[in-house]
Amino acid sequence: MISHLSNRVFYHIYPFGFCGTPRYNDFSCPAGTGLRSLIGHIPHLLDLGVNAVYIGPLFESTAHGYDTLDYYHVDRRLGNNEALRDLVKVFHDAGILVILDGVLNHTGRHFFAFRDVREKGQYSAYRDWFSGLNFGGRNPLGDPFTYNTWSGAWDLVKLNGVHREVREHLFGAVKFWIEEFDIDGLRLDAADQLLPDFMDELSQRSKAIKDDFWLMGEVVHGNYRNWARTGRLDSVTNYELYKGLWSSFNDRNFFELAWTLNRQSGPEGMYRDLLLYNFADNHDVNRVASILKNPAHLFPLYGLLFTIPGIPSIYYGSELGLRGERANNQDFSLRPAWADLPENFPLENKPVVDSGKLTGAIRRFGTIRKQYAALQEGSYRELFKGHGQFAFLRELKNNTDAAQGIIVAINADMRTEHIHIPAASLGMHGTRWHDVLNGGEWRNGDRGLDVQIDPSWLRILVRR
Secondary structure, eight states, X not given: OOOTTTTOOEEEEOHHHHTTOOSSOOSOSOOOSHHHHGGGGHHHHHHHTOOEEEEOXXXXXXXXXXXXXXXXXXXXXXXXXXXXXXXXXXXXXXXXXXXXXXXXXXXXXXXXXXXXXXXHGGGXXXXXXXXXXXXXXXXXXXXXXXXXXXXXXXXXXXXXXXOHHHHXXXXXXXXXXXXXXXXXXXXXXXXXXXXXXXXXXXXXXXXXXXXXXXXXXXXOSSOGGGTBSTTSBSEEBOHHHHHHHHHHHHXXXXXXXXXXXXXXXXXXXXXXXXXXXXXXXXXXXXXXXXXXXXXXXXXXXXXXXXXXXXXXXXXXXXXXXXXXXXXXXXXXXXXXOOOSSGGGSOGGXXXXXXXXXXXXXXXXXXXXXXXXXXXXXXXXEEEEEOSSEEEEEEEEEOTTSOEEEEEEEEEOSSSOEEEEEXXXXXXXXXXXXXXXXXXXXXXXXXXXXXXXXXXXXXXXXXXX
């Protein structure tokens, strides 16, 4: 089930933050210019090597976008439907796919059907549209009824995914998005809360319109194969890997990351034929620059992100080394407005490293990933693991029965280190390896391959 997006590098934009919109919708302001301003960001994306964007929620909502009130109109704070249509076309002309956020599990309290329930109570024609609606008590917001929510947030009203009219309203919206805006896929918010047969029907109906339409689910816990499977979703968010990606550096413990990668993608890995959506941070978690104890580790961490199995994603601004931490249950510092220079960001977002150097490194990692199919779709096998060093092999056979082989060797320590990879792990004696990241030639002898790695850096060795 290798995805047709295997050669893609994602850039994740949370539009209400990126565009610096008002935090709350006044439901009367003229269409903003935020979406059109994204066009000016395309040269930066192309320079980074990005060829797919995931744009967070952008349909009419009350506040943060996940509290939808109208699935058929772009939020006025960002623009209008015409602006989105034009934006997608410009992205496509630049060779960039566009994935939108599909918030289909819940709505906001201003959603038309819920407003009708608030006005008419038990006599509303939409009383069956919402999960757990009960007129036997009051909710904390003062209504004479209770209902199921997303994670206890009373401003997020869970929809009744079984109800046929609800499904037709949502599937009709997705059909509209595909046909009106020509989007390439959806990231399904709270996919772990959606009914399996709801996702199956969504997959069938969306791919009937656009056969390569890509569906990726937001899933935190559980067996990812419950979601990423034939006839359902193409991928899920790889939260299982996310934690090990940064904690292996903080704890000087690559055994954690090695265990996860082997479990997921090793020779007997449970997801070895899936391409999961990998990330170092996103709009819901602290930026990785604020998590890492040593800012220098941003460089090998992103090197890992672009060379391990899966599809890499960069959260806007993190390519600059921006900081950002949740505070008082608010996500605003994670979602700053973009500026021309990183120096213009608020103090809490100031970069922790030289932004140009980090951006340049990410650009190189992305270029190498695109050049070698083994880094996109190849198998994974661990070669070496220690507390501060880690190495693995990505390998892909071609039509001549030869194999493209790539060794990635990581050093998290702040001094030059050497690792030894036994000959039994490498195959043929005398194989030459070329470092496509740093330059230089290496050859494995009778005992194996000895690799020297610079401080807080990596080597990417391609078999000659």
